[in-house]
Amino acid sequence: MNANLFDRLERSIAAPPKTAIATSAGETISYADLIALSGRLANVLVARGVKPGDRVAVQVEKSVPALVLYLATVRAGAVYLPLNTAYTLAELEYFISDAEPSLVVCDPGKWEGVQQLAAKVGAAVETLDAQGLGSLIKAADDAAEAFTTVQRAGDDLAAILYTSGTTGRSKGAMLTHDNLVSNAQTLIKFWRFTADDVLIHALPIYHTHGLFVASNVILFSGASMIFLPKFDADEILRLMPRATALMGVPTFYVRLLQHPGLTKDATSGMRLFVSGSAPLLAETHREWSARTGHAILERYGMTETNMNTSNPYDGDRVPGAVGLPLPGVSLRVADPETGRVRGTGEIGVIEVKGPNVFKGYWRMPEKTASEFRPDGFFITGDLGKIDERGYVHIVGRGKDLIITGGFNVYPKEIEDEIDAIPGVFESAVIGVPHKDLGEGITAVVVRSKEARVDEAAILTALDGRLARFKLPKRVIFVDELPRNTMGKVQKNVLRQQFVDLYVSPTQASQSAR
C-alpha cells in the first residue's frame, strides 16, 4: 500500500463535502476541494520539473493555498520545505544553498532577490498567486484535477523543517511520511479529536506546531479549522463560540488573559486549549484555570521529534510539567556525558525513541550520528526529570549554559527562583561578557503589573537560595522579553542588547530602564 501521507489522508476522509478550512473572512474549502486543488497543483509541480525526492522550498504568508501547496508537494512525492516568513534574503541564502531545492515559492516582494539565490542552485522560482509573476495557482486553474499520488515508502522524506535556531544555526530536520502520520494519529487519539471539532488556527504554518500538530491533526480527524493570518485576541474571542479547540504558544494565553472579554462564558463551548513550543508559566496555567474553568493542556515536542509528551486529556494537567510520554514514545533521562540512565527525580538530558523521531539532519551525517545513542535514542538537548507519577519536567536546555568563573550554570534554575519572588512576572537569565568571569550572570526581569520590586530586593531574595556563584551580577528590568513568533525568548537578542553591561554598567543599565 502507498505510504504517502496524502494517500493515507485521503483514505481517512469520511465526508468530502465537509468544510476542512474556513478563513476568518468567511471563505471555506471542503475536503473535496482540497483533494481537487492539491491534484491540480501537483500536476503543475510535475510540469515545472519537480521530481520525487526534490525539495520545494516555500516562503509565503499563511493562506489556504499555502497549505494546499504542502499537500500537493507531498502528493508529487517531493519534500516540503517551509521557511519562516521573517527570514531576510541574506538568511534565505543559507537555506537555499543548503537544501538545494528544485523549486522555490516566494511572496512577490522577494521575487527578484530569490531569483538570484535560486539561480545559484539551478532552482526555478514561482509565487503562489501574484499577478504578472510566475503563479502556481493561476497555472493550477488550467491543470487537470486528477493526479495519482506518487508512491512513497514510510521512511521516505515528506518534509524538511529547519529548527528555529534559538540556540545556534538552524539545522534541516528530515521528517518521513511515517513520522508525520504516526504522530498525527497518536495526538488525535490522545486529545480525542473527532470530525466534530473546530480548531482556531492562529499559528504560522512554517513550523512543526502550526503545520503538523495543528493542521495534520485536524485533517486526519476530518475536523475543521478556522485559519487566522496571525494571533489576534479579539478575533479569537469572536470565533470561540463557533470553535471547540485552540492550539497556541504560551504568549497566546498570556495575551488572551490581558483581554477583558476572556470569561467562563466566552470559553464555555471550547473543550481543549493546548500549549507548546515554549514553557508555559505555572502562573499563566493557574490564572487561566481560574478565569475560564479550563486547564490548559501543555505538551512538549521539537522539530526533530514531533510531539513527545502531553499532559493527559482526563486526569491531572500539572502546571509547569509537560506531561507523560505519548503512546509509542519511549522517553528517558540520562547523564549527558555517559548516557547512563538516571532514576526518578534525577536531572539529566531527555532522550526519546519512537516512530515520531526524525531520520536525521539534512546532509549532516556526523551531526546526526552524534545526536543518537547506539541504542537509537535521540538526545534532545533538553534537560529534565521524571517525577514519581511519570510526569516529565523540563528544567532547562543543555545548549543554554552559562560558564562563569569556570562554573557551569543552567539559567532555568535561577529563572525559577526569580519567578517565585513576589512582584516578578517572568525573567530570562543570560551570560554577558565579563572581563574577570568570562560570562557574568545577568537577570532580565519583567515586573508583574504595578509591582515595584527592585534589583536589591531580588538579590536579597536570592541570597541563601542559590550558591553564590549562581547569583546574578546585575538585575535589569524591561517591559517585556523579546520573543520570536513561536513564543521562544530570544536570548541572543538580550545578550546583544546588554553586551557592554560589564564594560560600562551604568550606561547600559540606564538605557534599559
Ligand SMILES: Nc1ncnc2c1ncn2[C@@H]1O[C@H](COP(=O)(O)OP(=O)(O)OP(=O)(O)O)[C@@H](O)[C@H]1O
Ligand atoms: N512545552 C514546552 N515547555 C518547554 N519547552 C518546550 C516546550 N515545547 C517545546 N519546547 C522547547 O522547544 C524546543 C524545540 O524547538 P524548535 O524545534 O522549534 O527549535 P529550537 O530547538 O528552538 O531550535 P535550535 O535547535 O535551532 O536551537 C524543545 O527542544 C524545547 O526546548
